[in-house]
Amino acid sequence: MMRLTSDIELADGLPLLYIKSLDAIVCSDLHLGYEGVMASRGSFVPKLNFRKIKETMMKAAKAFGAKTVIVVGDIKNEFADVHVEEFNEFREFIGFLRKELGIGKIILIKGNHDNFIDRFRQALGFEIFAQEALLGDYLFFHGEELPKSKGGKTLVMGHLHPAIAVYNKVGVKEKIKCFLYGQTADGRKIIILPAMNYFAEGVDVNQEHLGKMAPIFDRMLDVDEMKALCLGEDEILDFGKVGKLRSV
């Protein structure tokens, strides 16, 4: 277990965090139903994502015993519709959180992939926020747009799928998913979550141009000054500031 602030904890190399004051597990970018949709288009990717997400949530619930889960966007993958494969996993996921993990409250901040999901709110029972949500000291927003609210001491964002590229022994490039942690130009703390999705390899934050993906980097955030906290086997590894990783 690693304490990021007095209120935020990370655990065991998991791509999610726990906020004590909200008693909530916070995660993002699940892209449920991903393989099923792929299969319905002719690429039969074995289903693994949902299984891995369930395992992760189980570990998190055991570690933190939270009563709330906040998903900071992209719980599903398709833009145009809710594919039947997505709906099935989505429904199962909500049920799993409630029944198996005893989660009472499920909050979804909509991401760019979450169109048309509102219609299931009543039937499945979750809270939904269109753009962003100010909960306690925290401003949750997905990240494809700038946050509108000036409130919140800490911003929590998804969308980016941050990762660090490293070269292994045979010189092959590999990516390690990471959290990014830093401060915005207006002095608020910000934490960017790694993707929960098993297949998302991540975007090399030490190589790619990020402003195109998330406008916050053009306006109010310098990635070089952010710390990269990488997901190790069962621990979190502090890689230091992204700017320092560029020269490696």
Added chain:
Amino acid sequence: MIEYYKKPFSREESLGSLNFYIRDWFEKRYKNPTPPQLYSFKLVREQKNLLITAPTGSGKTFSAFMAILSDLMDMAEKGALEEKIYCVYISPLRALNNDIYRNLNEPLDEIYKKLGESVKKISVAIRTGDTPQAERQKMLRNPPNILVTTPESLAILLNAQKFSENLKSVKYVVIDEIHELANNKRGVHLSLSLERLADLAGRDFTRVGLGATLYPLETAAGFLVGYGDDGKERDCYIIDATWDKKMDYTTVCPVSDIVNAADEKIDESIYKTLNEIIEKNKTTLIFTNTRSGTERVIYNLMRRFKYGEENIAAHHGSLSRELRLGVEEMLKKGKLKCVVSSTSLELGIDIGYIDNVVQLGSPKSVTRAIQRIGRSGHRFSDVARGEIVAINRDDLVECAVMLDSAKKRRLDSFTIPKNALDVLAQHIVGMALMKKWKIDDAFALVRRAYSYHSLDKKDFMMLIEYLSGSYVGLESRRVYAKIWYDANEAVIGRRGRLTKLIYFLNIGTIPDEVSVDVYQDRKQIGSIQEEFLSRLKPGDIFVLGGKLYKFDHSREMKAFVTGTESKIPTIPPWFSETLPLTYELALEIGRFRHELADAIAKELRGIKGISKLLKARKFTGGKDAEAILDAMPMDKNTRSSITSYFTEQLLFAKHVPNDKLVLIEKTSDEKGERNYLVFHSLYGRRVNDALSRLFAIEASDMFETDVGLMINDNGFVIVTDAALKIGKEDISRLVSNVANSDAARIIRANVRRTEMMKRRFRHAAVRSFMVLRNYKGKKISVKRQQINSELVLKAAEEISPDFPVVKETYREIMDDVMDLPRAREILKKLKEGEIAYEIIETQVPSPFSHVMVTFGEADVVMMKDRRKHLRELHKHVMQQISKRYG
């Protein structure tokens, strides 16, 4: 039993076995049967399985068809010829299908002109992917007696519910150009189709295989006939008429001293030699080893001599079909003085009159050399003439030994991929679509095919599990499963309303190949072939558009590179285009090295002032050496170049590496910037591919450093930093560590994250219908296929390292791309001392390593930089020799 049929039948026995009208036509047209026909007429008439190998122009096709037509004619005369398919002719080339169609209709038309309409006419029809819908419909209603088709179309027909009924009457199957099929997955695919056809018919049919030179013939025959349910190979006679055609060939060295001649001089001599040959003959066919080489030769011949588009032309796979057909037409009409080709003309299409073949650079295999030279001399009675023009020292030795082997009829063998799970997956889906199968019956059918005779039931069951979608939950199988499987009853059958469509739209084994864009700093700087990309390792340095780049990584269909300070490319741009030296020929060269080096070494013991003799080019190697070289097909320049090459190596390094001696040479480049560890392991690139990885991984671990790697047919080079100090005992330890290692496990781990794995996995995933290239009629781009298959790989590996598609990819890489089985054999021999190794240290690379350390710079007609580099290396060696021996 498979056996050679060695005694031909008499003319009368042969012709007498034919139907009266067929014989009459044949005699009027040809008079006498050719040598293969003197065997085949009677044997095919007796419905024996037969493999016939014979050179072009030997009447191969008719050797099969005269007897088959006789049978059909007999039936027609008796009024017993029905609208049924009696014979299926399969060729890998669509172009060949049209030829055959014409060739069969010619006698039929002439015979029936006489016969009139009293006798039912034997019908022939072509069925390929190009056949229009209307004709397909017609074929369904009125099936032809002889169906001319391709392996892929046959597989589709086997699964066509109505048409497959028409195939049940099949009595004969003829497979043409069997040498183009037997060594690859296309052939593996066909071998299963044949067993499915036999199963459909409910009985065996007569199988006739036709091909050019292909050794061992027993294996090719086994591939043709497969196994009976008693576990024994079905009976087959082999007719080998390869050697009935006379051949005349030699190795040509363009200059008297290939090492010291100036660039311009070598170029000039090569083209002068080519021009002389062209002028002497009516039509010359020149083979180069790469497409770019073809273009360069055309350009130079036009520039230097009086040739123009009207009398010289290129023919290779990158040219459009129209252009190629135009060239073929001109050839047939005898209008061309010269045609230059990479591989496209070595196949069986009729190319008219060619009286001489020139091969520029080593063709890497005895069989291929014979096949290519055999393209000359149109009629069977003509002598096939050819020259191999060698372009460097190793090439000279290689070509001379190659032609000597050809003379001694020692051919290199081919191998058939065994137990390929991806191809099998396709057929299981096809089988299940047609009917319910008991698992044991389906397994028994598969094991009748040569390529699957040793298939493990466990692997078969794993495939069944995979295809039935057991790797996803029950609720998803509706989408994922391709077959229905009842484990309790042990039965499989069809499943899914889309499966049939998937099968028809995605059948086949040839992967889509595309070019990959190369990016430096976000800017596109050029493109490379995907197959070349799959050969690259991070850190490899290659030439693109005249500049050097270091490969970094790839994503989808993009390759990312960085600029580099290094002046030494590690891999030539055509690496993936050229064929590896065959193992047998490599060993043959090793034995030659042994023999010649021993002879020269003996002579050297008594000689003083050798360096002067060498300089004056007066040293002939002595009587024994001369005798060895005298017996081999080579010109004077080749002889003297080989002699000085071996002598210099002996004087400089004391050892000439051979089949029983691996020389390990620790040296550095002439500037002292890099250390080289040169392994003179002459076993061919496929073996060296595996060996070199094992040594590089172990070296990198032992010396805790990054290493570079260069691989070719004659050995490999581990490149390290100049600062690294390695002693002889370190190298000994390296050898013993590698010899004692678990080679398969290490290679597997090493291959896991490579481009090769990513790309080959896509091929296997596409073949196993895990990633489709066409879904519901919509084409899926190669880029999309690649992205998706990387996701599939990631998940499949996690499910099980033995997931069938993953397992097949490793098998293909280790057994088909590399030759790990033989690499392991060599390691075993090294360990047991059957192959010795010698470690030497040199200040500059020894002569036998020059071609290897400059390998990345190599080109068909050599690049100037490289030649300069080679000459520098040579100068250093000669200075040393001069110092030591005076």
